[in-house]
Structure formats: C-alpha cells, structure tokens
C-alpha cells in the first residue's frame with residue numbers, strides 16, 4: 403500500500419475516536435537519527451499535531467501520557483531486532499496506537515506488532531533512488547499525515563523535491579570524491595573529530611558523530627548544534643581540534659554561517675560540507691530544509707569509505723555491538 407493510502411486508512415479508522423493528534427518517531431542510534439528531519443518537519447510546520455522523536459528505551463520507560471488511540475507511532479529498526487525497539491512497538495500496539503514499522507529486514511521481530519510495515523532503500527543498494535532513503539521515507543509519511551490532517555501548503559513543492567533529490571545527491575557525491583580522499587589523509591590519525599550542524603539537517607551530524615566516528619571508527623566525537631556552539635563548546639576551539647561543519651540550505655543557514663565565521667577566525671582544521679554549494683537550492687525554499695539531512699548523510703558516505711580505507715579500519719568493525727550482552 404502506498405503512503406497516501408496508508409494515511410487515508412489510518413484517518414478513516416480513527417475518525418470516530420478523535421483522529422490523529424500525535425506522531426511519535428521511535429528508534430535507537432542511526433535509526434533514531436534518521437527520524438530527525440521528519441520530526442523537525444512536524445514540529446516546524448504543524449499547527450495542531452504534536453510530534454516527538456524518542457529513543458526506544460526511553461519511550462518504554464518514560465512513555466508519553468498522550469500516547470494512545472490518537473497516536474501514530476512510527477518505529478524504525480534496520481535489522482528489526484533491536485530489543486527495546488521491538489518492546490516499544492509492542493507497548494504502542496497495546497495502548498491502541500497505530501503502529502508503522504520501518505525495517506530493512508522483512509519479517510523481522512519488529513513487524514509482529516505493526517499495523518503497517520514500510521521498507522526503505524539503503525545507500526549500499528545500487529539500484530536505489532535517493533528519494534527512498536531511510537530519512538526521506540518517514541519524512542514523506544509525515545508530510546502525508548500533515549497534509550491530510552491539517553493541510554500543508556507546500557505539499558506539491560515537497561513532491562517536486564522528491565523528484566529532484568536523486569540527481570542532486572548523485573552529482574554531490576561525485577563533487578566531493580577528491581575532497582573526501584584529502585579529508586581522509588588529513589584526519590586519519592586524529593583521535594577526535596567534532597561535527598556541527600543545525601535545523602532539519604542536524605540528524606546527519608548526529609549520525610556522523612555517534613554511528614560513524616564513534617561506533618564505526620572509534621574516533622571520539624560529539625555533534626554540536628551551531629546555535630549552541632557559542633554557549634559552551636566554542637571554548638575548546640583552537641588550531642588543532644578538527645571540526646566537520648555542515649551548512650544547511652534553508653532557514654537555519656544563518657546559524658551555521660555564524661559558527662563557520664568563528665572557525666575561520668580561531669580554528670584551522672575544519673571541513674565544510676555546504677548544501678548550497680552541492681546544489682540543494684534547486685529545491686524550492688519552503689521545503690528545501692527537509693532535504694539537507696539526506697544530502698549530507700549520502701555525501702558523508704563518500705567521506706566515510708575514504709576515511710575507513712585510509713585508517714585501515716573497516717566500517718563493520720565492532721568491539722561490543724552485537725558481540726557482548728548490553
């Protein structure tokens with residue numbers, strides 16, 4: 403069933419109970435980060451609908467009081483077997499919420515408690531169109547929910563963006579090929595790399611920090627919000643500390659520019675990934691913000707393969723994950 407029909411059916415089923423009032427995005431790690439732009443979209447654009455992105459275990463132990471028959475709970479687990487995400491799905495199901503499960507693994511344990519199961523493509527899928535990316539699938543669901551519940555004026559502009567994003571990302575990936583190799587050579591021996599970002603693109607910086615630098619490369623990191631940078635983190639800026647700063651195209655670009663101006667003055671080792679320079683501006687202004695995350699994540703792929711190669715540390719290396727009890 404396509405997204406539009408799924409949302410129509412959910413609205414019909416909830417019509418007598420007060421309709422959809424809340425949307426919760428629930429997952430762990432990279433799958434939670436993939437929800438950030440969809441959640442940001444809801445929080446920015448909705449006048450009545452409430453939305454939150456919540457770690458699965460927090461959702462289980464500190465369940466929002468409003469969660470129930472008027473909620474749509476969208477969960478994501480790539481493997482579909484992260485225990486706390488499966489538990490969160492079961493809890494949402496038992497409370498009467500409509501449960502949408504996103505997984506890359508059909509038939510995985512997560513799907514047992516889902517009213518709808520939605521797939522997505524992963525960036526290693528050679529045949530993929532980037533509009534089916536893990537961050538864009540929940541965003542498309544969110545756009546559909548908002549449009550059908552409250553109306554969303556830029557709905558057609560969003561569909562146009564979906565049609566354009568694949569070409570934009572393919573060009574951008576080519577554009578950064580040499581830069582990624584240079585980055586890998588420059589930073590391969592660093593023990594710490596901070597990431598910086600803001601707004602609807604922030605999820606890419608978050609994933610890059612926790613899943614790539616920390617999990618897959620064992621490099622210390624933290625994602626710093628460019629607006630928050632001036633309220634603490636900027637004190638660690640010096641000529642040696644590396645930063646990867648992403649520049650959004652859209653409403654929060656001013657925050658990123660302010661942080662970059664400071665880096666230009668007081669830092670020396672920073673890499674700039676700029677959505678405007680990478681061609682995102684062909685997507686129309688009212689919706690362009692929401693495409694930053696997928697562009698950055700897919701461009702980081704090129705950097706990450708180069709870095710892993712230069713460091714001789716494959717992205718699949720783990721010490722604890724899936725190996726010990728946790």
Ligand SMILES: O=P(O)(O)OC[C@H]1O[C@](O)(CO)[C@@H](O)[C@@H]1O
Pocket residue numbers: 430431432433478479480481482483484487613617
């Ligand atoms: O529930 P999922 O999406 O399979 O996630 C499992 C793991 O994969 C990651 O998203 C990336 O390896 C981790 O952050 C997470 O712990």
